[in-house]
Amino acid sequence: MVLELRKPRPVWQIMFSTHHTDVALLYTITGVAFLFMAGVLALMIRTHLFFPGQGVLIPDPATFNRIFTVHGLTMLFLFALPFAAGIGNYLVPIMVRYKDMAYPKLNAVAFWMNPVGGALLWLGFSDTSWVSYAPYSVIRAPGPAADMMIFGLKILGISSILSSINFVVTILKCKHPDLPLRQVPLFAWSILTVSLMTLVAMPTYAASLIMLLTDRLGVSGFFNPSIGGDPIAYLHLFWFTFHPEVYIFLLPAIGMMYELIPRFSRKPLFSQASGVFAFVMLGLIGFASWGHHMYSTGMDFTTKVVFMIGTLAAVPASGMHVFNFLATMWGGRIRFAAPMKFAVGGIALFFSAGAGGVLNSAMPLDFITHGTYWVVGHMHLFLTGTIAFGFVAMMYYMFPFITGRMYSEKLANIHFIGMMWGTVQVFFTQHLLGLEGMARRIYDYPAEYTSWVQLNQIATVGAWILGGSFVFFLANLIYSAAKGKEANMDDPFGLGGKYYYPYQAKNPTHHTGY
Amino acid sequence: MGHDTVEWVFVAIVIAILVYVGVDSWIVQKAVEEIPADAETIKVTGQQWFWSFEHEDGTQEKIELHLIKGHAYKFEIYAKDVMHSFNIPDYVVFEDAVPGHVNHAWFSPDQAGKFPIQCREYCGIGHYQMRGTLVVEENKS
Numbered sequence: 225m226v227l228e229l230r231k232p233r234p235v236w237q238i239m240f241s242t243h244h245t246d247v248a249l250l251y252t253i254t255g256v257a258f259l260f261m262a263g264v265l266a267l268m269i270r271t272h273l274f275f276p277g278q279g280v281l282i283p284d285p286a287t288f289n290r291i292f293t294v295h296g297l298t299m300l301f302l303f304a305l306p307f308a309a310g311i312g313n314y315l316v317p318i319m320v321r322y323k324d325m326a327y328p329k330l331n332a333v334a335f336w337m338n339p340v341g342g343a344l345l346w347l348g349f350s351d352t353s354w355v356s357y358a359p360y361s362v363i364r365a366p367g368p369a370a371d372m373m374i375f376g377l378k379i380l381g382i383s384s385i386l387s388s389i390n391f392v393v394t395i396l397k398c399k400h401p402d403l404p405l406r407q408v409p410l411f412a413w414s415i416l417t418v419s420l421m422t423l424v425a426m427p428t429y430a431a432s433l434i435m436l437l438t439d440r441l442g443v444s445g446f447f448n449p450s451i452g453g454d455p456i457a458y459l460h461l462f463w464f465t466f467h468p469e470v471y472i473f474l475l476p477a478i479g480m481m482y483e484l485i486p487r488f489s490r491k492p493l494f495s496q497a498s499g500v501f502a503f504v505m506l507g508l509i510g511f512a513s514w515g516h517h518m519y520s521t522g523m524d525f526t527t528k529v530v531f532m533i534g535t536l537a538a539v540p541a542s543g544m545h546v547f548n549f550l551a552t553m554w555g556g557r558i559r560f561a562a563p564m565k566f567a568v569g570g571i572a573l574f575f576s577a578g579a580g581g582v583l584n585s586a587m588p589l590d591f592i593t594h595g596t597y598w599v600v601g602h603m604h605l606f607l608t609g610t611i612a613f614g615f616v617a618m619m620y621y622m623f624p625f626i627t628g629r630m631y632s633e634k635l636a637n638i639h640f641i642g643m644m645w646g647t648v649q650v651f652f653t654q655h656l657l658g659l660e661g662m663a664r665r666i667y668d669y670p671a672e673y674t675s676w677v678q679l680n681q682i683a684t685v686g687a688w689i690l691g692g693s694f695v696f697f698l699a700n701l702i703y704s705a706a707k708g709k710e711a712n713m714d715d716p717f718g719l720g721g722k723y724y725y726p727y728q729a730k731n732p733t734h735h736t737g738y
Numbered sequence: 739m740g741h742d743t744v745e746w747v748f749v750a751i752v753i754a755i756l757v758y759v760g761v762d763s764w765i766v767q768k769a770v771e772e773i774p775a776d777a778e779t780i781k782v783t784g785q786q787w788f789w790s791f792e793h794e795d796g797t798q799e800k801i802e803l804h805l806i807k808g809h810a811y812k813f814e815i816y817a818k819d820v821m822h823s824f825n826i827p828d829y830v831v832f833e834d835a836v837p838g839h840v841n842h843a844w845f846s847p848d849q850a851g852k853f854p855i856q857c858r859e860y861c862g863i864g865h866y867q868m869r870g871t872l873v874v875e876e877n878k879s
């Protein structure tokens with residue numbers, strides 16, 4: 225059994241450990257800390273936009289630009305990636321029946337790059353927006369903020385490459401010989417897929433960061449048109465990394481749902497093969513669609529069509545996951561404990577987000593939505609609605625295994641209702657704002673545009689609800705870790721039977737090292 | 739139906755929807771990009787943080803753009819410093835202004851009145867107030 229915090233241990237013992245479950249704790253706890261920090265920035269943005277023309281809370285546009293930049297970068301690089309790596313660290317070695325990650329020291333090094341990169345991002349507080357388009361990021365973005373961001377992202381990118389190498393080797397080389405790859409649980413498959421994708425995608429971004437830096441220093445002009453460079457080249461390099469990267473954010477959350485849905489439906493998974501197939505498909509086709517971020521850059525008709533086909537071709541694979549989940553739940557004796565509620569909520573939002581994604585893949589519609597709040601709503605339905613829901617579900621699920629105590633189901637219910645309600649209210653409304661023509665990344669808007677004012681205010685109230693629900697989450701985690709009911713460690717969720725907790729039953733030799 | 743059949747049917751339905759979306763987008767986009775031969779050219783230049791315009795006859799305008807109802811116009815879009823994006827939301831006119839490139843968009847206003855112009859690509863501190871007005875006037879002749 226994998227128990228981590230139940231016996232009190234000095235913090236330094238966890239911090240200097242290279243054991244995979246300890247590194248997992250470090251990753252998840254840091255990830256959640258950054259989630260709250262970036263969440264505060266988001267609430268500042270939303271509260272500010274509630275009052276057009278009044279400069280409430282954020283007194284000047286420069287600060288506003290820095291806030292949305294650091295919000296986005298933090299959520300992606302310091303919450304989504306580390307959190308997934310954390311759960312991966314925890315479960316992957318157990319799932320492939322190995323004693324630890326393949327390279328434990330490298331694992332700890334990869335983790336410790338995160339606080340360093342995070343510190344650079346936060347101390348710099350750059351204003352380039354998360355995409356850092358050239359030539360703004362080259363000729364106009366103020367230093368040292370932008371330079372610190374470049375170094376910070378560089379470090380975080382290397383961290384992500386190192387942990388990907390570690391996962392690939394752990395899964396492919398350290399897997400127990402009796403366990404065929406196709407039977408490896410789907411969560412580990414999701415980590416394998418995204419790790420391989422990272423190894424292909426991330427180096428391109430690493431290169432373009434260096435090019436940005438040397439351009440900023442004036443020793444090169446890759447993206448600077450005044451000395452013969454081309455900003456469009458930056459966009460291609462950036463999106464070649466970051467369209468695949470959105471699946472890198474997504475798939476671990478889908479993998480977590482594959483852990484939870486069968487267990488809480490008390491039924492075997494509908495189809496392992498279909499899950500593996502969908503992961504691999506998405507991993508490949510995900511590389512054929514980056515140009516859908518660039519339809520309006522002056523791309524010719526044929527190129528646009530090619531990228532549209534590439535984008536649409538990736539959709540059936542996502543649909544297969546949804547089908548797999550629903551077919552697994554069908555006829556199951558579902559137990560709606562918190563992990564299951566969040567998983568099912570996440571699947572519902574995943575479906576609506578995918579439908580919206582298909583709409584903005586359609587070229588003519590994208591000319592209406594691109595650069596507006598529609599896109600903000602779209603990505604957040606995935607990032608919050610699907611990914612954060614999956615992550616939260618997993619946190620509730622792991623809680624008793626880690627602390628030996630139960631969280632409060634009542635507080636978890638309040639969290640669930642608030643998070644679901646808030647997510648729908650903010651991000652659906654942002655889609656509508658986009659259709660009304662509101663550009664994204666704007667500090668202020670004319671108060672005469674009454675439809676913008678109303679929709680912004682609705683979205684902001686939704687954000688408050690969403691943010692408020694996380695107060696209950698935090699309170700629940702802290703209170704229950706100290707004072708919660710002792711969990712029944714054989715079956716904390718009352719699902720009946722050890723069968724549903726295969727990692728303890730099948731892996732008796734696994735020990736925590738303490 | 740067996741398990742697998744249901745899944746195949748599901749995937750087939752998804753693919754059918756996607757094919758419909760793709761084909762329809764192709765047709766619409768193809769039509770939208772067909773610029774009429776008699777379209778008058780307007781040079782649009784984006785810079786931090788305002789738009790300027792030059793008509794075919796050399797008339798220049800800043801922030802406000804005056805056009806005539808029922809005519810077709812073709813925009814030649816330039817950028818002086820960083821990327822911007824030229825946008826008239828009410829007429830779905832939208833194309834990036836990229837330094838070092840010339841981009842195109844066209845439209846034919848069918849209603850007189852005032853319509854907002856904005857920048858839809860982040861371009862720095864003044865991005866939010868990089869707004870202008872399109873004034874469409876009745877054809878007097």
Ligand code: HEM
Nearest residue numbers: 470473474516517578581582584585593594595599603606
């Ligand atoms: C069904 C699958 C999906 C489709 C068809 C799709 C399609 C698109 C399209 C066409 C755009 C370009 C919109 C624009 O800027 O005009 C876009 C933007 C975006 N998508 Fe998706 N998407 C899908 C899934 C996802 C997922 C899973 C994520 C994240 C985990 C995601 C995150 C984003 C982000 C972050 C952007 C905008 C980035 C930016 O401009 O800042 N998408 N998506």
Ligand SMILES: [Cu+2]
Nearest residue numbers: 467514516517
């Ligand atoms: Cu994309």
Ligand SMILES: [Cu+2]
Nearest residue numbers: 857859861865
């Ligand atoms: Cu702008």
